[in-house]
Structure formats: C-alpha cells, structure tokens
Amino acid sequence: MTIQIDIFSGFFGAGKTTLIKKLIDENVYSKKITLIENEFGEIPIDGAFLKKYNIEIKEIKAGCICCSTVIDFTNTLREIIKSKETERIIIEPSGVGKLSEIVKIVKKLEEDDDIHLNLVIAAVDVTMYEEFTELFSEFYGDQISHASTILLSRTQNVDNAELGKVVSKIREINETASIVTTPWDDISGIDLLGLSEADGQQISRDEDLSAFDLEFDDHDHDDDDHNHDIFTSWGIETPKIFPETQLRSIFESLKDEAVFGKVVRSKGKVQIDTVNWVEFDFVPNALEIRASEPDEIGRITVIGHDLNQAILDTVF
Ligand SMILES: [Zn+2]
Structure with a gap:
C-alpha cells in the first residue's frame, strides 16, 4: 500500500506542532502514523509534548534535515517505509528547514519507493509576516514559495485589511497554493486537510521555482549553501x-x-x-x-x- 507523506513546514512559532496536535486530537488521521520531528535547539520540547499521543515519533536532533542531517533523514524515511508498519508519515521540519530541499528529498524517494507526497503545508503567522520576510527571507520565503497549502495562523489577531495585504504579498511569491485564512479554532482538521488534499496536484512546481528564488532572495544569500547559523x-x-x-x-x-x-x-x-x-x-x-x-x-x-x-x- 502506498504510504502517504505529509510535510508540515513553517517558521519558528507559526504553529506547526499545534496544527499536528489538532489533527491528531480530532482523529483526522485514522491510520497508523509516524511523525519525523526535526527540532532546532538543544532541549527537545515538541517530542516531549507529543509523547502522550499514541503515535510513533522519530526525532532527528543533531542538525537540520535539509542539510547537515540529510543522510540521517533519508535513512530514517527509508527505514520507516521498509518496515511497512505505518500508512502515513508526517514530516515536521524545524522552523528554518528549507521546504524546497525536503520536497526534493521526498520526490527522489518517490521514484523508487511506494510513497506519495501528499500535503506540502507551510504554516505562516500572519502577525509576523512583514518582519520575518524582511529579516529571514531565505528560509521564510522558501517555505512560502514551495508550499501547496499555506495555513495562516493567528488571523484572529489582525483586521481584514492587514490579512488581505499579507495574502496578496504571499500571492506574489506563490501563485497557486491554497491559502487558508480561517482561524484554526473555527475550522475542523478534516476541512483543513480536505482543502489541502484537493490541491494535491500542485506540489510539483520545480520548473517555476527558480524564478521565485531570484525574486525573493535578494539579500543574505551568497550561494546555495544556506546558513542556519544566523x-x-x-x-x-x-x-x-x-x-x-x-x-x-x-x-x-x-x-x-x-x-x-x-x-x-x-x-x-x-x-x-x-x-x-x-x-x-x-x-x-x-x-x-x-x-x-x-x-x-x-x-x-x-x-x-x-x-x-x-x-x-x-x-x-
Ligand atoms: Zn538545512
């Protein structure tokens, strides 16, 4: 059976873990799932929070899954796939994980293994959009431009004008993603996922991506080698x-x-x-x-x- 893979990316504090907990709490995932969790920081917090849920968690702690621990990440994915004990894999990259790289890795495995890259989500805190775009465009812009679904968080904390402004800015760097603006507490996980899965065709957008990168990464970007050390x-x-x-x-x-x-x-x-x-x-x-x-x-x-x-x- 084909293993579905969902990627939940998002910058620091955008609500990735909250979102995953919501989906699990609401029993959106009926099948056996494995969560691959990559945390930034020496003290792992999310893994501990998620412990009480009955899901298999694989933590990758020693570095970022899109660069320094890419081999560890790929091997972990392969092991889970081979074990055939899970029907869905959720990948939660760290706040600075480059979504483009992670999608590339999964797409590569898709050529040989019976897996399907299903959801490519970026959670984006609408209240921090301006500031994070300005300061950390390399990671932030990458997540937004490579997601097939963008779930805006904390939309209840801004007015419609502000929300509209952020949505149109996101549109400039990602023309096709579904953008969800409903406050998460007001929408069921099933609807959130339904919106995302309806959109599953749009994940392979590789040919358009270079243009986005050029447009977005106009500073702090010397070459392809991204620097998490900031x-x-x-x-x-x-x-x-x-x-x-x-x-x-x-x-x-x-x-x-x-x-x-x-x-x-x-x-x-x-x-x-x-x-x-x-x-x-x-x-x-x-x-x-x-x-x-x-x-x-x-x-x-x-x-x-x-x-x-x-x-x-x-x-x-
Ligand atoms: Zn990285």
Whole structure:
C-alpha cells in the first residue's frame, strides 16, 4: 500500500506542532502514523509534548534535515517505509528547514519507493509576516514559495485589511497554493486537510521555482549553501518554579532586542507552583500559556538571532 507523506513546514512559532496536535486530537488521521520531528535547539520540547499521543515519533536532533542531517533523514524515511508498519508519515521540519530541499528529498524517494507526497503545508503567522520576510527571507520565503497549502495562523489577531495585504504579498511569491485564512479554532482538521488534499496536484512546481528564488532572495544569500547559523538557541532543564505572573513579565522583557538579541521563539514547560505545570509558546506578538501535566523536569528553549545567552541565564 502506498504510504502517504505529509510535510508540515513553517517558521519558528507559526504553529506547526499545534496544527499536528489538532489533527491528531480530532482523529483526522485514522491510520497508523509516524511523525519525523526535526527540532532546532538543544532541549527537545515538541517530542516531549507529543509523547502522550499514541503515535510513533522519530526525532532527528543533531542538525537540520535539509542539510547537515540529510543522510540521517533519508535513512530514517527509508527505514520507516521498509518496515511497512505505518500508512502515513508526517514530516515536521524545524522552523528554518528549507521546504524546497525536503520536497526534493521526498520526490527522489518517490521514484523508487511506494510513497506519495501528499500535503506540502507551510504554516505562516500572519502577525509576523512583514518582519520575518524582511529579516529571514531565505528560509521564510522558501517555505512560502514551495508550499501547496499555506495555513495562516493567528488571523484572529489582525483586521481584514492587514490579512488581505499579507495574502496578496504571499500571492506574489506563490501563485497557486491554497491559502487558508480561517482561524484554526473555527475550522475542523478534516476541512483543513480536505482543502489541502484537493490541491494535491500542485506540489510539483520545480520548473517555476527558480524564478521565485531570484525574486525573493535578494539579500543574505551568497550561494546555495544556506546558513542556519544566523539563528542560535538557548535552552535549560530546570526544576525551578515560575509563578505565572513572573513568566508573563519575563516574556514581556524578552521583546527588548537591545538586551536579549532578536528573540523569535520560545517554548517550554515549567512548574508554576508546587502542584501545577504549564506549557508556553512565545512569539514576539503572542504568548500562550496553558495548563499541562507534570513532567520530570521543566524545560525552556529560546531561539533567536544574536541571542545574549548570559542574560538569558540570569532571567530564567
Ligand atoms: Zn538545512
């Protein structure tokens, strides 16, 4: 039986994991699935969050699956395919994974193995579009221009004019993708996927891609060898208790670029008092804190550009 492959890409904090959790929670995937998870940062967070779900998770931690761990990634894919124990593979690249490269790898395997590249999704935080396009076009633009479906996140936080502006900018670099603007809480996972799968023909757009690249990557791009080193991550495993008010004020302060560097993302799970735990997700325009199960230890990760690690050590 043909194994379906879905790729869920998206820049840091766009909501890739939230989306996958939503689909699993709503039982959109009835068949046995395997998730290949590639996280940026030394402290793996998402793998731990997803542990409670009954799915097979393969974490690739030592680097990016589109470049430094491409062999590991390809072998992992091959092993899963050969084992015949799964009917669908979900690939979640890190925030800076180049979607074009990952699509290329899967397409190559498609020539020999009984697999089908089904969904190529990019999650895009509409509130961060302008800023991330400006700062990180190499990765951000690549994901947007190579996706067959673009799911805009946090659309409930902007007005229609702003939303319309972002949609038309996305159209300039990707003419054919389905663009979903409905807030994720208001749409079922089945409908999200239905929209995506209806569009399955559009994934092989290789001939158009060079034009997009030229148009988009007009700076910070010396050659094909992309450089993830512009991002660093800081992480900690900690038994410390962070009352929620303290947590909120820490994240408010992280917006100060002069002090911390450019923080683009933070996530983790900590204890807020002697019994209660929370998971948190931070991007510069949003902080989400939700109740969670206790864990063996708290974990915090911060990702950004020119991060001041010493100061981060002192605030957490
Ligand atoms: Zn890479």
